[in-house]
Structure formats: structure tokens, C-alpha cells
Amino acid sequence: MRSRLKIVTIAFGAAVVLPLGAGSAFAADADTTAQLAPVALNGVEGSGTAMVSVEGTMLTVTMAASGLLPDAPHAAHIHFGAEARNECPTAADDASGDGTLTTPEGAPAYGGIVVSLTKSGDTSPDSGLAVDRFDTAPGGEISYERGSIEVAPEIADAIASGKAAVVIHGVDHNDSGAYDGDVMSELDPALPTEATDPALCGVLMAAPAGGVATGAGGAASAGTDQGLLMAGGALLVAAAGAGAFAARRATAKV
Amino acid sequence: MSTTSRLDGRHRVLAVAALGLALLGVVALVLAFRGQPGPPQPDAAVTAGEAVAPQDATVPGPAQPQPAVPAAEPAVDFGPVMAGSTPVGLEIPAIGLDTDVLVPLTVGADGVLPAPVDYATAGWHTRGPMPGQLGPAVIAGHVDGPDGEGIFYRLGELVAGDVVTVTREDGTVATFTVDSVGRYPKAEFPTSLVYGNTTSRAEIRLITCGGAFDRTTGHYVDNIVVFGHLTA
Numbered sequence: 001m002r003s004r005l006k007i008v009t010i011a012f013g014a015a016v017v018l019p020l021g022a023g024s025a026f027a028a029d030a031d032t033t034a035q036l037a038p039v040a041l042n043g044v045e046g047s048g049t050a051m052v053s054v055e056g057t058m059l060t061v062t063m064a065a066s067g068l069l070p071d072a073p074h075a076a077h078i079h080f081g082a083e084a085r086n087e088c089p090t091a092a093d094d095a096s097g098d099g100t101l102t103t104p105e106g107a108p109a110y111g112g113i114v115v116s117l118t119k120s121g122d123t124s125p126d127s128g129l130a131v132d133r134f135d136t137a138p139g140g141e142i143s144y145e146r147g148s149i150e151v152a153p154e155i156a157d158a159i160a161s162g163k164a165a166v167v168i169h170g171v172d173h174n175d176s177g178a179y180d181g182d183v184m185s186e187l188d189p190a191l192p193t194e195a196t197d198p199a200l201c202g203v204l205m206a207a208p209a210g211g212v213a214t215g216a217g218g219a220a221s222a223g224t225d226q227g228l229l230m231a232g233g234a235l236l237v238a239a240a241g242a243g244a245f246a247a248r249r250a251t252a253k254v
Numbered sequence: 255m256s257t258t259s260r261l262d263g264r265h266r267v268l269a270v271a272a273l274g275l276a277l278l279g280v281v282a283l284v285l286a287f288r289g290q291p292g293p294p295q296p297d298a299a300v301t302a303g304e305a306v307a308p309q310d311a312t313v314p315g316p317a318q319p320q321p322a323v324p325a326a327e328p329a330v331d332f333g334p335v336m337a338g339s340t341p342v343g344l345e346i347p348a349i350g351l352d353t354d355v356l357v358p359l360t361v362g363a364d365g366v367l368p369a370p371v372d373y374a375t376a377g378w379h380t381r382g383p384m385p386g387q388l389g390p391a392v393i394a395g396h397v398d399g400p401d402g403e404g405i406f407y408r409l410g411e412l413v414a415g416d417v418v419t420v421t422r423e424d425g426t427v428a429t430f431t432v433d434s435v436g437r438y439p440k441a442e443f444p445t446s447l448v449y450g451n452t453t454s455r456a457e458i459r460l461i462t463c464g465g466a467f468d469r470t471t472g473h474y475v476d477n478i479v480v481f482g483h484l485t486a
Contacts, residue, residue, distance in 0.1 A: 031446050032451075035338065037338070047338030047387070048387070048388070051388075051389050051451035053452075064332055143331065144330060145330045207382075207448075208379070212366075212394045212463075213463070214394055215462070215463030215467065216373065216398055217474070218401045218403075219292065219403045220474070221290065221291060
């Protein structure tokens with residue numbers, strides 16, 4: 001008896017927990033777009049757009065950017081942090097005061113890496129610095145398209161609700177045409193900080209809901225006015241009746 | 255004796271009244287049918303469920319022999335894509351539209367893209383791509399105001415092949431070619447098709463109102479959407 005009660009309790013608990021899990025996994029369908037703009041202080045004269053559609057926990061990413069250091073790997077990620085401001089960094093985020101922003105300095109704004117936008121293979125944060133699998137921006141331009149990127153439900157929700165940012169890294173601060181310099185990256189001591197500093201950033205904003213109220217009716221088709229139609233008909237019938245009566249009286253008098 | 259003179263006073267009044275009533279009736283009927291034509295409408299209302307991306311369909315051809323040398327990773331080709339620059343002017347020669355004012359439209363807390371305040375001014379969706387950038391750039395304008403035609407009154411006349419140009423702040427001009435024109439009930443607006451990640455090239459969407467005007471709500475029941483892609 002006691003064991004049966006225990007089984008019933010477990011079953012009940014599972015029944016309550018399962019729908020919650022399933023619900024949050026499929027509640028996040030959305031279309032989002034980020035305007036990629038130069039990161040403050042880092043001086044990249046570039047721009048771009050990134051579109052991320054969310055279907056359940058599956059992402060499709062389409063991204064184009066220009067104005068980047070040509071023929072050099074540009075790590076690109078979706079960033080999000082539950083404790084972050086969910087925006088792109090500003091000059092005030094330059095904690096070191098050296099006049100440029102590193103990726104860790106931007107973290108209070110955009111959080112950590114949640115998706116690595118690699119061209120092939122793994123897309124988890126583990127591939128955040130997999131420089132051999134990122135776009136090398138021939139001509140300074142990135143053209144990126146990848147679907148079927150699986151993420152955790154909370155990441156899908158964060159993206160769908162406009163809290164995630166796309167960041168493209170790699171800045172040629174000294175205009176040498178390559179990633180170099182004495183300052184090494186805080187993320188990977190084998191790489192110059194130029195290779196990982198944030199170049200372009202944009203917050204993924206949800207698409208508008210529905211259409212646009214673009215009319216006030218001042219030039220709308222008026223069509224036929226039912227009231228006037230009936231009034232006109234009634235007047236004509238009355239006129240016919242009055243006319244007929246007048247004619248009959250006139251004839252009768254002869 | 256003439257017929258008229260045979261009518262005494264009372265009957266003459268009756269005859270004149272009949273004539274007057276007939277005239278009033280005709281006037282009322284003419285007024286009833288004389289509605290203003292209303293803005294041009296695209297031919298078929300498309301329901302969201304039937305909506306298909308107005309892009310060139312990629313039809314898989316017959317199997318091709320593999321090249322002897324393995325190709326590098328296939329490059330993604332988005333066609334022409336321009337750098338970001340704020341749109342400042344719009345020209346659509348087919349409907350005689352030429353304006354050098356475009357106001358920014360910012361999605362509100364309700365998630366809805368607001369229409370421009372001024373009926374004679376079009377606006378652009380600031381959270382989307384700028385015209386010329388990858389993705390669907392959106393420009394919206396009124397079909398009419400309370401007293402007459404709005405800037406996009408003739409938008410529904412556009413057909414595939416018509417040209418739309420957007421001048422940008424950096425002096426460059428984005429030239430789009432219209433692919434299709436759709437009319438969608440606002441209740442079934444194809445949000446992803448219009449604003450979403452459904453294009454692999456730089457495209458444009460021109461939005462105005464269409465269909466019947468609901469005098470109870472003060473709104474048109476449909477949206478007309480012109481779809482185009484960047485050609486130069």
C-alpha cells in the first residue's frame with residue numbers, strides 16, 4: 001500500500017514536470033534581426049546585418065558584414081548573459097582605460113558566448129576561438145548562412161526576447177594588415193588581442209508583430225450607400241403613385 | 255382644351271409633387287451609386303497560409319558529376335549587398351512617387367511597427383536592415399489620411415518588374431526590382447515573410463493598407479505588401 005502510494009506520487013510529479021519542460025522548449029518561435037555597427041573605441045569602419053530565426057530550440061542564422069580586416073579569421077558569436085545589460089558595449093566599458101575594448105571588457109554589456117557562428121562543425125561556446133572554422137572575410141566581407149543550430153531552451157528564449165547580441169571579432173588597431181602587436185588576448189595567450197577584440201556588434205531584436213495601420217479611410221472606396229439606395233427607391237415608388245393618381249383624376253374629369 | 259388646363263388646381267399640385275418626388279428619387283439613387291473608387295488593390299488577396307517566399311525558386315537539377323578536384327567550402331552568395339547607411343529618399347517612377355523625406359519608425363513596447371504620423375510621409379523600420387543591406391528592409395506609408403490620399407495611395411498599382419530606388423545618407427542609391435505584390439488580412443499577416451530571416455539577399459518591403467475600410471474600427475482590414483530585391 002505504501003509502495004503504491006509512492007509510485008502514484010512519482011507519476012504525478014513527472015506529469016507536472018514534463019509539460020513545463022516541453023512547453024519552454026517550443027515557446028520561442030521568433031524572427032530576429034541585428035544591425036551590426038562598429039564597437040565603440042575600436043575604430044572599425046564596417047557594418048552588417050545578422051538575422052536569426054528561432055524555431056523551438058533550432059536557430060537559422062544569415063549574416064553579411066563588410067569593412068573588416070580582409071583575409072583574417074573573424075570569430076563571430078551570439079552572446080548572452082543573464083546578468084548582462086543585453087546591449088553592445090560603450091566607451092564606458094573600457095575598464096583598463098587603454099582606449100580600446102577587449103572582448104572581456106564588453107562582457108558586462110553582451111555577456112558570454114552562447115553560440116559560435118562557425119562555418120562547419122561544433123557551434124557551442126567550446127568553439128569560440130576555433131579560428132580555422134570562422135569566415136576569413138575575403139575583401140573585408142563576411143557572407144554567412146547556417147541552419148539547424150541547436151541551443152538550450154533558455155538560450156532560444158533569450159534570443160527570441162531580444163536579449164542576445166551578435167558580435168564579430170578581429171580588429172586591426174595598428175593598420176598593419178594583420179593581427180599582431182605585443183598585447184596578447186586574455187582569451188587565448190597564443191593570439192594577439194587584435195584577433196579577439198570585438199569589431200562589430202548588434203542586439204538581435206524581434207520582428208514587429210503583425211501589419212501596420214497605414215490608412216485612415218479618407219480616400220477609401222465608398223461603394224453603394226444602402227440607405228440612399230432605399231430612400232431613392234421609395235421616393236420613385238411614391239412619385240409613380242402620385243403621378244398615376246393625378247393622371248386618373250384628370251382622365252375621369254373628361 | 256389642353257390636358258393641362260383640364261387639371262384643376264389640386265390635381266396640378268399632385269402632378270408637380272409626383273415630378274418632384276421622381277427627381278429626388280433619381281438624385282438619391284445617383285448619389286447612392288456614386289462612391290469614390292478607393293485606392294488601387296492588387297488582384298488577389300493572399301492568405302498567410304498560402305503565402306510563399308517571393309524569391310527565385312531553386313529547383314534541384316539532375317545529378318551532376320562531381321568535379322575532379324574537391325571544391326573549397328561553398329561560398330555563400332547573397333548577390334549585391336550594400337554597407338549600412340540611413341535611407342533618406344524614395345523614388346517609385348511607376349506611380350509618380352518621389353520623396354526626399356523618410357522618417358524613422360521604431361517598434362513600440364506593444365511590438366507593433368507604427369505608421370508614420372504624417373499621412374504624406376513614408377518611414378523606415380529602424381530595427382530591420384537598412385535598404386541595400388542583407389535582409390528585408392521595410393518602408394511603410396499611409397494609403398490615405400482622414401481627408402484624402404496618402405503617400406502610398408497608388409502602391410497597389412505596382413507590378414513585378416517595376417523599379418524602386420532608395421537614396422541613402424552616404425549618397426549611394428539602392429535600386430530594387432519588384433518581385434511581387436501581395437494583399438494580406440491584418441489578422442493573418444505573414445510576419446516572417448515580411449520581416450524575417452527568409453531572404454538570402456538584400457530585399458525591400460513596401461507596406462500600406464488595403465482591402466475594405468472598416469468604419470467601425472477606423473482601419474483597413476488588409477495590408478498591401480510590395481516585395482522587391484536589390485538589383486544595383
